[in-house]
Amino acid sequence: MIRLEGVTKLFPGQARPAVDAIDLEVPDGRTCALIGASGCGKTTTLRMINRLIEPSSGRIVVGGEDVTRADPVQLRRHIGYVIQGVGLFPHKSIADNVATVPRLLGWDERRVAARIDEMLGLVGLDPATFRGRRPASLSGGQRQRVGVARALAADPPVMLMDEPFGAVDPVVRGRLQREFKEILARLGKTVVMVTHDINEAIRMGARVAVMREGRIVQHDTPDRLLGEPKDPLVMDFVGTDRALKRLSLMTAGEAASLATPPPGVPVVESSSSVQDALSAMLSAGSDRVAVRDPDRGSRVLTLDAIRALAAPDQPASASEL
Amino acid sequence: MTGAYVTWIAGHRSILWRTFAEHVTLSVTALAIVLVIALPLGIGLARRPRLAAPVVGIVNALRTVPSLALLVIMLPVLGTGFLPSVVALTLYGLPAVLVNTVAGLRDVDSNIVEAARGQGLSEGQNVLRISLPLATPVILAGIRTAAVQIVSAATLAVFIGGGGLGELISAGMGLLDIPQLVIGALAVALLALVTEIAFGATERLVAGRLLGSTA
Ligand SMILES: Nc1ncnc2c1ncn2[C@@H]1O[C@H](COP(=O)(O)OP(=O)(O)OP(=O)(O)O)[C@@H](O)[C@H]1O
Ligand SMILES: [Mg+2]
Numbered sequence: 001m002i003r004l005e006g007v008t009k010l011f012p013g014q015a016r017p018a019v020d021a022i023d024l025e026v027p028d029g030r031t032c033a034l035i036g037a038s039g040c041g042k043t044t045t046l047r048m049i050n051r052l053i054e055p056s057s058g059r060i061v062v063g064g065e066d067v068t069r070a071d072p073v074q075l076r077r078h079i080g081y082v083i084q085g086v087g088l089f090p091h092k093s094i095a096d097n098v099a100t101v102p103r104l105l106g107w108d109e110r111r112v113a114a115r116i117d118e119m120l121g122l123v124g125l126d127p128a129t130f131r132g133r134r135p136a137s138l139s140g141g142q143r144q145r146v147g148v149a150r151a152l153a154a155d156p157p158v159m160l161m162d163e164p165f166g167a168v169d170p171v172v173r174g175r176l177q178r179e180f181k182e183i184l185a186r187l188g189k190t191v192v193m194v195t196h197d198i199n200e201a202i203r204m205g206a207r208v209a210v211m212r213e214g215r216i217v218q219h220d221t222p223d224r225l226l227g228e229p230k231d232p233l234v235m236d237f238v239g240t241d242r243a244l245k246r247l248s249l250m251t252a253g254e255a256a257s258l259a260t261p262p263p264g265v266p267v268v269e270s271s272s273s274v275q276d277a278l279s280a281m282l283s284a285g286s287d288r289v290a291v292r293d294p295d296r297g298s299r300v301l302t303l304d305a306i307r308a309l310a311a312p313d314q315p316a317s318a319s320e321l
Numbered sequence: 322m323t324g325a326y327v328t329w330i331a332g333h334r335s336i337l338w339r340t341f342a343e344h345v346t347l348s349v350t351a352l353a354i355v356l357v358i359a360l361p362l363g364i365g366l367a368r369r370p371r372l373a374a375p376v377v378g379i380v381n382a383l384r385t386v387p388s389l390a391l392l393v394i395m396l397p398v399l400g401t402g403f404l405p406s407v408v409a410l411t412l413y414g415l416p417a418v419l420v421n422t423v424a425g426l427r428d429v430d431s432n433i434v435e436a437a438r439g440q441g442l443s444e445g446q447n448v449l450r451i452s453l454p455l456a457t458p459v460i461l462a463g464i465r466t467a468a469v470q471i472v473s474a475a476t477l478a479v480f481i482g483g484g485g486l487g488e489l490i491s492a493g494m495g496l497l498d499i500p501q502l503v504i505g506a507l508a509v510a511l512l513a514l515v516t517e518i519a520f521g522a523t524e525r526l527v528a529g530r531l532l533g534s535t536a
Contacts, residue, residue: 050439052438052439073441073442073443074441075441076438076439076440076441078441083432083435083436083439084432086432086436087430087432087433087436088433089433089437090430090455090532091455100440100442101440101441104440104446134532150440151440
């Protein structure tokens with residue numbers, strides 16, 4: 001678990017704190033996405049967790065231990081860190097890059113060699129092809145993969161990722177997001193991730209924290225963030241298509257109800273998003289789709305059901321306001 | 322014409338060899354001291370930008386002092402001979418290595434240094450394993466400049482009794498012995514050229530290794 005309690009950072013000579021008394025808790029095995037405009041303090045927050053920046057005040061607890069009392073160099077060897085801009089060592093081979101922390105921890109070379117191959121395989125790079133190459137000979141997406149492999153190599157329970165997909169095109173970005181979300185979940189990592197991209201935040205984060213001027217404005221599940229943005233800034237951030245975005249969070253299988261689909265309606269897989277199901281309806285001019293679910297029999301998702309799901313003012317939020 | 326030079330060399334092998342050896346000894350000693358001083362100093366200064374600016378400024382000013390002036394200034398302080406010559410040549414070669422060490426280390430991509438720190442490399446490990454290797458091409462360029470400067474300036478050591486190939490030039494001038502004068506000058510030129518080529522080749526080799534083109 002990662003917990004920030006009243007953490008503040010005031011850089012010397014600046015009038016306002018870059019990070020202003022924030023509280024944040026990320027449960028074990030979960031991913032929290034920090035999002036906000038440039039300069040709002042995301043990177044500063046992240047870098048205080050591994051003490052690349054010393055907080056001015058407040059407490060940061062990682063895995064039950066107060067990091068401000070730990071030796072920073074030792075601490076960082078047990079926290080994976082993927083940096084904005086990747087930062088691979090250009091004079092070292094891909095293998096040596098990945099082996100950085102295991103070697104610092106004094107693993108024997110046989111174990112290191114096995115780990116290099118395991119990590120490269122995990123991030124989808126063929127070890128035999130990539131081991132001996134230098135970062136300069138890799139594509140942007142491949143470098144991002146190596147950056148994540150390097151951060152995961154010593155199996156740290158906690159990962160900090162600063163715009164890990166910042167330097168790649170949207171198609172590669174989408175693929176990396178899906179792959180890494182799956183990998184991080186499978187390995188049970190506790191992750192704090194910084195991003196500029198709301199779609200990335202809602203896709204990767206179990207929780208999303210929206211920051212403005214050093215403060216957390218809203219910390220919520222993607223669904224609540226999209227359904228009940230707390231103030232105009234969050235509203236701005238989630239975008240005018242937030243209702244549609246929300247539909248991308250849920251699968252057609254989850255939303256559909258048991259019924260026999262009438263003949264001739266479009267068919268979607270139960271793993272497709274509700275957004276995709278809606279798109280299928282609109283393209284076919286139908287008001288319902290059949291949801292193919294081999295385990296649970298035939299199901300149907302209707303336009304009315306989607307309308308109800310996407311309604312911005314659900315009873316719960318109306319009573320809160 | 323060339324006959325006179327060949328004859329001179331044949332008749333003065335021992336003095337040619339002695340002055341050449343003196344020249345190389347002076348240069349190598351001065352360069353070694355430059356490295357011992359400038360590399361650690363440069364590494365230290367690169368991490369203290371506030372201190373680095375004035376020090377680099379002063380050292381750069383030292384660069385503008387003509388080499389002969391630097392040698393002659395040593396006279397009243399250290400007298401004549403090998404030691405004052407080495408001191409003067411060291412001062413002469415120091416700026417190039419110091420300035421390039423500071424600049425080379427400072428210009429290493431901050432992302433990379435940051436990533437290294439974030440993986441848990443200590444400050445010392447960061448310098449030795451990341452910053453220094455990446456700054457090596459720039460530092461080597463400084464060392465090459467210093468080496469060529471020292472080899473050239475060592476020609477003037479003769480004025481404060483430091484010996485070297487300058488002896489042939491100065492004696493050749495005094496006696497109007499053209500072959501001696503020209504052979505002294507050629508020897509210095511050749512030595513400087515060889516120094517430049519050898520250090521340049523080393524630089525390219527190291528840069529190639531760093532970029533992985535020979536891996
Ligand atoms: N070392 C530093 N010294 C002084 N001010 C700093 C330092 N690092 C960051 N800041 C300031 O703190 C504020 C927050 O910076 P931070 O890097 O955390 O923003 P960010 O949210 O990560 O922005 P971006 O999305 O552009 O990466 C900015 O105003 C920045 O100028
Ligand atoms: Mg940032």
